[in-house]
Amino acid sequence: MRFLFLLLDFIIFFVTAAFITTIRSSSGSWDLIYFLSNCKVLIPVFIVNVILLLIFSFYDLRRSYKRHSNRFVELSTAFIVSFVVSSAGIYFGLNLFHIPTPKTNLLLILLIFCCYIFLSRNLYKLLHFSQIKVVCLGTSRTLNRLREVWKKVPNFKVVYDFKKVEEIPQSLDVNDIDFFVVSNNVLEQDNNTAKIIFDNFVSKGIICLTDLALFEYIFSRLPKETLRNASWLIKDIANKQKNSVYPIIKRIFDILFALCLLPVFLPLGVIIYFLILFIDKQNPIFFQERVGIGGKAIQICKFRTMIIGTETPTKVGKVLRKFRLDEIPQLINILDGNISVVGPRPIWMKEYEFLKEYIPAHSLRNVVKPGLTGWSQLNFKAPPVYVVLDTPKFENDFQKNVYFRDAFVRLAYDVWYVKNASFMLDLEIMLKTAKRAFIRDKKLSE
Numbered sequence: 229m230r231f232l233f234l235l236l237d238f239i240i241f242f243v244t245a246a247f248i249t250t251i252r253s254s255s256g257s258w259d260l261i262y263f264l265s266n267c268k269v270l271i272p273v274f275i276v277n278v279i280l281l282l283i284f285s286f287y288d289l290r291r292s293y294k295r296h297s298n299r300f301v302e303l304s305t306a307f308i309v310s311f312v313v314s315s316a317g318i319y320f321g322l323n324l325f326h327i328p329t330p331k332t333n334l335l336l337i338l339l340i341f342c343c344y345i346f347l348s349r350n351l352y353k354l355l356h357f358s359q360i361k362v363v364c365l366g367t368s369r370t371l372n373r374l375r376e377v378w379k380k381v382p383n384f385k386v387v388y389d390f391k392k393v394e395e396i397p398q399s400l401d402v403n404d405i406d407f408f409v410v411s412n413n414v415l416e417q418d419n420n421t422a423k424i425i426f427d428n429f430v431s432k433g434i435i436c437l438t439d440l441a442l443f444e445y446i447f448s449r450l451p452k453e454t455l456r457n458a459s460w461l462i463k464d465i466a467n468k469q470k471n472s473v474y475p476i477i478k479r480i481f482d483i484l485f486a487l488c489l490l491p492v493f494l495p496l497g498v499i500i501y502f503l504i505l506f507i508d509k510q511n512p513i514f515f516q517e518r519v520g521i522g523g524k525a526i527q528i529c530k531f532r533t534m535i536i537g538t539e540t541p542t543k544v545g546k547v548l549r550k551f552r553l554d555e556i557p558q559l560i561n562i563l564d565g566n567i568s569v570v571g572p573r574p575i576w577m578k579e580y581e582f583l584k585e586y587i588p589a590h591s592l593r594n595v596v597k598p599g600l601t602g603w604s605q606l607n608f609k610a611p612p613v614y615v616v617l618d619t620p621k622f623e624n625d626f627q628k629n630v631y632f633r634d635a636f637v638r639l640a641y642d643v644w645y646v647k648n649a650s651f652m653l654d655l656e657i658m659l660k661t662a663k664r665a666f667i668r669d670k671k672l673s674e
Contacts, residue, residue: 230287233352234278237345241274242267244340248333266333273314273334277341280306283659286349307342311335361404363388365396365425366411370451371439374409377446393421396428407435409442412453448607449640450647455589465595465647477651478568485569486562497556500531500548508532508542513557518574521597525577526566529557558600570654571599572642575611583635593642596649601661603653604641609634 246258249266253259281287284302314334362378364371364386378384387404390396393414408429414421415438430436443451454461504512510532520526531554533545541549548554561567567574572593575583583590611634622628645653 233287233348236348237278237281237341238274240344241277241337241341242270244344245270245333245337248336248340252333252336269314269334270337273310273338276313277306277310277338279659280310281345282656283663285660286345303342303346307338311338314338360384360406361387363390363405363408363429365390365393365409366414366439367391368411368413368439368453370443370453371409371411373451374439374442374446393418393424396424400428402429402432402434405429405434407437409437409439412438412440444644448603449637449644451640452636455587455592455636455640455643461589461592461643461647465592474649474651478570478654479565481651481654482562482565482568486559490559493556493559496553497531500544500553500556503544504532504542508535508544510536510542517577518598519577519580519594520566520574521594523580523591523594526561526574526598528567528574529560530554531557555600562600566597568597568599570601570657571597572602572645573605573638574598579611586632587636587639589643590639592646593639595646601657601664602642603645603657604638606657606660606664607641608638611635611638 245266246263249263250258253262284306286303286306311334360383362384364375375386378386388396388400408425410421410425425436437445440451440454444454450461501512504510512532513529514532515527515529517525518528531548533541533549533554535542545554558567562569580590622631
C-alpha cells in the first residue's frame with residue numbers, strides 16, 4: 229500500500245507540474261520543451277518531498293491507530309522545509325547550469341501537492357477505518373490493550389466480545405463483521421478452536437488475526453506475551469536470517485556510510501574535541517564496554533559528556549547529548565565492524581547481565597549488530613542515567629518498576645526490528661533519526 233501511495237504521489241505531482249507550467253507558459257498552452265526543462269528541477273524536488281514525507285510518517289498508514297500528533301503542523305513543516313531546500317539548494321545549484329525554472333511555479337506546485345497529501349491521507353483514513361466491526365474472542369493483556377486502542381478510534385466498534393469459543397452462537401451473522409481477533413491463549417489451550425474459527429469465519433472471507441499479530445502490526449513492537457514465550461520467535465528469526473544476503477549488503481552500506489560522513493564530521497569533531505578540552509577541561513575521548521553481536525564485549529568510542537565519576541553532564545555535554553553529537557566518534561566503530569549504522573542500542577555489559585536475570589529473552593536483541601541509531605531509539609525514551617556500569621541502583625520500588633517496564637518496552641521494539649530487519653527499514657530509520665533529535669523523550673508514546 230505504501231508503494232501504491234508513492235506511485236499516486238508521483239502521478240499527482242507531475243500532473244500538477246504539467247498543469248502549472250501550461251497555464252504559466254508564455255503561450256498559455258501546452259509546451260513540452262518548457263515542461264521538460266522544469267522537470268530537470270522538479271524531479272529532485274519530488275525526491276526531497278518524498279524523503280520529508282517519509283521522515284514525518286506520511287507513508288506510515290498505521291498512524292490512525294496511534295496517539296495523534298498535529299498532522300497539519302507536520303505537513304506544514306514538511307512543505308516549508310521542502311520549499312526552502314528546493315529554492316536554496318536546487319535552484320542556486322542548477323542556475324550554474326542555466327536551467328530556468330520560475331520559483332512561482334515551484335511554490336504553486338508544492339502548495340497544490342501539499343493540499344493533495346493532506347486530503348489523500350485523511351480520505352484513506354476515512355475510507356479504510358470507516359465503521360470497522362470487530363469480534364473478539366478470549367482474554368489476555370494484549371487483547372485488553374487493543375480494546376483500549378479501539379475506544380480511542382471512533383471508527384472501530386467491538387460488536388461481539390466472547391470469552392470462550394462455546395459462547396459463539398450458530399446464528400451469528402458474519403455479514404455484519406469486518407474482522408475477527410482471537411487471543412493466542414485460546415488457540416494454545418484448545419486445538420479445536422482453530423478449526424471452529426476457520427469453518428465459521430475464515431472460510432467465509434472474514435479476516436482473522438491473533439491478538440499478538442495485530443498488536444505487532446499496530447504498535448510496531450512485540451507484546452510481552454510474545455517475549456515471555458519466545459521459543460517460536462527464535463525459530464522465526466533463525467529462518468529469516470538463513471541464507472540471507474541482507475547482512476552483506478548492510479555491511480557494504482555501513483562502510484560507504486562511514487567513509488562518506490567522516491570527511492563531513494571531521495571538522496566538527498575537531499571543534500568539539502577542543503571545546504571539551506578547554507571548557508570542560510576533561511579528556512574529550514573515552515571508551516565504554518558495551519554488548520555487541522552474539523553478546524560479545526565491544527569498546528564504543530564517544531565524546532565525553534559527563535563529569536568523571538558523576539552522573540552530571542558537562543557544559544558542552546548538555547548540548548552534545550541533546551543533538552546526539554557525542555556519537556560522532558562511533559563512525560570509527562562502524563568502520564571496524566563492531567557496530568552498524570542501524571541496530572539495537574549497544575548497552576553496557578553489566579546492565580545487560582543484570583537485565584538477563586529478569587528478562588530471559590533479552591539476548592534476542594544480540595542476533596544482529598548494535599547500531600548508531602535504531603528502532604527503539606526512534607519510538608521510545610532513552611534509558612535513565614542512574615543505570616551505570618555496575619548493578620543499577622534504585623531509590624525506591626517505583627523507580628525500579630519503571631526501569632524494568634521501560635526495559636521491556638525497549639526490548640519489544642528491538643526484537644521487532646530484528647524480526648523485520650530489511651534495507652528499506654534501515655533507510656527509514658536513518659531518515660527519521662534526523663527528526664528524532666528534536667523530539668523530547670517525554671513526548672514519545674508507549
